[in-house]
Amino acid sequence: FSGASSPISLDSDDELDGFGYKEPSDNLILPCEEPMQEEERNDNTEEGNTKQERMRLIKEGKAKMVEEKKRQREENKLMKEAIKAQKAEQKKYAKEKDEWESGKHALRSIVAEIDSTIIETGSVGGTLLTRFAEKGLKYRVQVNPIRGSILWKMEVPQIGQDPASVSEVPYILFVLQAEEFCDLINSGSFWDHVHLVQDRYPTFTVCFVTNKLMNYINKCERAQYRNAPNFNSWKRPPVEEVLCKLATHHVKVHSRQCADEAEVADHIVGLTSSLANCRFRKPLSWLSVHANGAVIPKNFIDKDLAKKDTWMKALIAIPKVQPRFALAIWKKYSTMRSLLKVYMDSTKTVREKELLLQDLKCEDRVGDESRRLGPVCSRRVYRTLMAEDGAVEADAAAE
Structure with a gap:
């Protein structure tokens, strides 16, 4: 047996099975697997490229969105500034127009x-x-x-x-x-x-x-x-x-x-x-003309008010309306408009309007509000202010 060669070599790295089949090595790549791996690599590359493209598009979309929001903010800011400037200009024109219409210029x-x-x-x-x-x-x-x-x-x-x-x-x-x-x-x-x-x-x-x-x-x-x-x-x-x-x-x-x-x-x-x-002065009326010459007693407490307030002076200008009566009317109706508004009320009768002021309290010399104006003074004020003929005498209007 020593001279004969054995069909089985013990020095071989690969062992054969009982049928003479050799186990493939792990590092051995079969020819049919190479295209498949190449395709997988290509698929992975394409998937990576697609993912990168998608990320790039997302980033671009976000950048565009940020830029759009920034542009909208700028537009809104400019619009607000334009509206503010327009309102300021309109306010300026309105003020200037009022000044011209009021006669300031x-x-x-x-x-x-x-x-x-x-x-x-x-x-x-x-x-x-x-x-x-x-x-x-x-x-x-x-x-x-x-x-x-x-x-x-x-x-x-x-x-x-x-x-x-x-x-x-x-x-x-x-x-x-x-x-x-x-x-x-x-x-x-x-x-x-x-x-x-x-x-x-x-x-x-x-x-x-x-x-x-x-x-x-x-x-x-x-x-x-x-x-x-x-x-x-x-x-x-x-x-x-x-x-x-x-x-x-x-x-x-x-x-x-x-x-x-x-x-x-x-x-x-x-x-x-x-x-x-x-042309910008207030038109003169009977009351405004006579109010400038109204005689105000020296002992009248609110003498400064009677001099400065036109409505107060007009009330004092009505004949036989004492300053303390005028003050009581002024406290209740601080403007002529407020009194005329009641006088023009269609739901009230003429008699009710004539006696509208009779129960107002006026101060006496001591300062107590214990005396009423009375129907005579109330009727005189009503008929003077509501007289249809502006040239009629006050005494004739009160009759």
């Missing part, structure tokens, strides 16, 4: 249109323009429809959406030198001139301002007296008669005699200021 809106002949002839022009410049009032030198006239206009600039507006002031003034005024009277054309102005401006108030009229007349009379033969052609005009007739026979026609150019300029500048402010 009345002197800035009025413009005097001065006929060029006033500046070119006579000695009034230079002083007049100087006064306008000193007061900061606006004027325009132009050719007016009627020679020697001054007209006024109110010019309101554009405020926000409201366009600029121009309105006429129903007032016309004529500046006449003394010689010119006397010539109009002597020639008989003065009244024709007045009628011409009234026909052209029927709703306007007309004012004739003369400069150095009486000085001129006196000067001519002295010269005529000294040199009578040389002054036979001059005749003294009936200026007093004409001025009186202007006041008595013509409606809304006035006259003003000024001693010199400075007085003429001051009158026109003062008139300009008054015309600018007059």
